[in-house]
Structure formats: structure tokens, C-alpha cells
Amino acid sequence: MASNDQVHLTGYSGNIQQLRRYQRYSRYDISQLFEPGCSFSPGAGRWGIPGIVETPKNSGQFVFLVTLGPPTDGNPYQDAITADGYLIWESQSRHDFASPLIQQLLQHDPAQRAIHLFLRGNRHDQYAYMGVLAYHDHHPSKQNPVHFVWQILHWDLSPQQLTDMALPYRAALNPLYQPTPAKPLPPLQRVDPPAVNPAPKRGKAKHAAANIDWAARDQRNRDLGLRGERLVLQYEIAQLQQQGHAKLAAQVKHVALHNAAAGYDIASFYPDGRAKLIEVKTTQGPADTPFYISANEVNVSSEHPDAYVLYRVYGLSEDADSVQFFELPGPVGQHCQLEAVSFRARVG
Numbered sequence: 001m002a003s004n005d006q007v008h009l010t011g012y013s014g015n016i017q018q019l020r021r022y023q024r025y026s027r028y029d030i031s032q033l034f035e036p037g038c039s040f041s042p043g044a045g046r047w048g049i050p051g052i053v054e055t056p057k058n059s060g061q062f063v064f065l066v067t068l069g070p071p072t073d074g075n076p077y078q079d080a081i082t083a084d085g086y087l088i089w090e091s092q093s094r095h096d097f098a099s100p101l102i103q104q105l106l107q108h109d110p111a112q113r114a115i116h117l118f119l120r121g122n123r124h125d126q127y128a129y130m131g132v133l134a135y136h137d138h139h140p141s142k143q144n145p146v147h148f149v150w151q152i153l154h155w156d157l158s159p160q161q162l163t164d165m166a167l168p169y170r171a172a173l174n175p176l177y178q179p180t181p182a183k184p185l186p187p188l189q190r191v192d193p194p195a196v197n198p199a200p201k202r203g204k205a206k207h208a209a210a211n212i213d214w215a216a217r218d219q220r221n222r223d224l225g226l227r228g229e230r231l232v233l234q235y236e237i238a239q240l241q242q243q244g245h246a247k248l249a250a251q252v253k254h255v256a257l258h259n260a261a262a263g264y265d266i267a268s269f270y271p272d273g274r275a276k277l278i279e280v281k282t283t284q285g286p287a288d289t290p291f292y293i294s295a296n297e298v299n300v301s302s303e304h305p306d307a308y309v310l311y312r313v314y315g316l317s318e319d320a321d322s323v324q325f326f327e328l329p330g331p332v333g334q335h336c337q338l339e340a341v342s343f344r345a346r347v348g
Contacts, residue, residue, distance in 0.1 A: 024126040084172035085155025110260040228282025263300030
């Protein structure tokens with residue numbers, strides 16, 4: 001395996017690829033995962049007491065250690081999670097909108113830097129690792145402390161599971177939210193990519209009620225992407241096991257669960273041990289459905305052309321008996337027409 005691929009597979013100093021969602025960790029455990037060998041003092045110091053730690057220092061990446069429930073003498077903040085996977089979180093009382101930390105958090109982009117969330121229901125419990133966060137909203141006038149709402153990415157817990165984990169929760173923010181019942185994943189079948197059609201001529205957009213923008217629908221569907229990634233994870237492990245590579249199969253990782261900035265979702269391997277960095281794009285529509293891809297994902301595909309593979313999973317409906325996918329290896333631009341559909345604008 002090439003050394004640069006190994007570096008990109010981890011993406012961090014420390015041992016955070018050993019993190020498992022919903023597993024419990026002590027503050028000491030967390031400190032050693034992110035900063036191996038660092039000093040630790042219970043109830044004091046960098047890792048012993050703060051609710052937020054920037055790691056590595058000056059990186060713009062953070063660990064949140066949150067105790068849920070009403071304020072107490074040892075924890076004056078009233079943080080909460082909702083049934084649909086949002087964290088309602090208060091900064092420290094000394095922070096206002098001018099604080100450099102708050103400015104960093106307000107501009108947080110999960111595609112560039114990670115915020116890892118560890119939760120516990122009371123101060124006597126260890127922390128459950130919940131994955132990574134994305135900025136959702138903040139209260140425009142409340143400060144000292146500043147009030148944030150964060151989205152917990154790849155949310156898949158039901159209210160009953162939260163209860164079983166002893167994590168108190170509030171009602172869903174989205175009034176239309178319905179927990180997705182757990183269903184067995186359908187088998188995944190590899191097929192050849194579809195034939196390339198000439199690019200359509202540009203003209204005035206046609207508006208018809210019958211036309212469905214499948215790409216926009218898929219982008220809004222939080223559950224769809226996670227189901228597609230799980231299908232590919234299951235497929236990759238099974239393929240390596242069937243080829244007699246049990247050790248490689250045991251090392252396949254669902255990277256997106258703890259690093260949304262990696263530029264790919266699954267870290268797998270070719271049978272000869274070379275790294276395979278898989279970006280999964282999933283749709284309910286047909287094979288030629290357009291999809292959204294970030295600049296970071298495109299850049300990573302060019303930086304690691306021998307390792308990067310885009311898996312296009314299609315036809316993943318609720319009642320699908322089987323699902324198909326095709327592979328696009330190497331730089332995404334070699335296979336796809338990339339069209340700019342949004343821009344970041346700054347005044348001045």
C-alpha cells in the first residue's frame with residue numbers, strides 16, 4: 001500500500017479510526033484516541049474537564065463532550081438532543097459572537113473539518129460516541145452563552161434506542177419526522193456503467209410538474225445516503241471474505257461516520273492489499289440520474305487516482321428486492337460532466 005494512501009486513510013493524528021459509534025468511552029480513553037500519550041488529569045487540564053477541545057491544537061477540528069439534562073452545579077449548561085438527530089448546545093458563558101471560537105463554529109464546514117460528538121445522559125456515565133456534527137442554526141440574539149443547533153450526521157437511532165442508551169431526548173425539530181424502521185439490506189449487484197450519451201444542448205429550462213428532479217430529492221434524503229453506504233460496506237466486506245482475504249475484510253472502515261471531510265465514504269482494499277477509497281452516491285432513480293458531488297470529493301479523486309472509486313448505487317427504493325451499482329475509478333472528471341450549480345459568495 002502506498003504511503004500517501006495510508007496517510008489519507010487515517011486523515012488525522014491519533015487513533016480515531018478505532019472509534020466505534022455508540023461505544024462508550026471515558027475522558028481518558030478519548031484523550032488517548034485523539035492525542036496518544038498526552039497527559040491526563042481527572043477533573044482538570046485540557047482533557048479532564050472542558051466540554052470542547054480543539055484537537056489537534058489550532059486545527060479547527062473539535063471534540064464535544066456533552067452531558068445531557070438540566071443544569072447542575074458541575075454543569076451549568078442545558079444541552080439536549082432531539083428525536084430526529086439534532087444537538088441543542090450552549091457554548092461557555094464567556095463566549096459571545098465576537099469570540100474567535102464562536103466565529104470558527106459559525107463558519108464550520110463538515111467537508112473541511114470534523115467536530116466529533118460524545119454524549120452521556122448524566123455525569124456518572126461514560127460518553128457514547130455519536131459521530132460527527134454539521135452546523136445547522138444558532139439563535140441570532142442569545143450570547144454569553146451562544147446557543148447553537150447542530151445536525152448529527154448519519155442519524156439512525158430510534159427513540160427506543162435512545163432510551164436504551166440512557167440518553168434523554170426532546171421532540172423532533174422537524175414536525176414531519178418519522179423514525180425509519182430497520183429493514184434488512186437488499187443484495188447489491190455490480191453491473192457495467194451505462195453507455196455515454198451526448199451532452200444535451202443547453203437552453204431555457206422547462207418547468208413541468210411531471211418532471212422529477214431526482215438529484216435534488218436524493219440530496220435532501222438523509223436516510224438514503226446512509227443506506228447506500230451500508231450496502232457498499234457490506235458488499236466490500238463480503239467480497240474480500242469470499243476471495244480469502246479475511247484480514248483485509250476486517251479492516252474495511254465506514255470512514256464517513258467519523259470523518260465527513262475525508263472526501264470518500266468507505267476505506268476498503270483491492271485483493272492485492274492496495275487501498276480503495278470509495279465515494280458512494282445513491283439514488284432511488286435510474287442509473288443515469290445526475291448526482292451532487294463536492295469540490296473536496298472531486299479533488300480527492302484527482303489526488304488519489306489509483307485508489308479512488310465512485311460507486312453509483314441506483315434503484316434503492318423502500319421495497320427493492322435487489323439493488324445495482326457500477327464503478328467509476330479514478331478522477332471523477334474522467335467519467336462525468338461536472339456542472340457548477342452553486343457558488344460561495346463574499347461581499348467585497
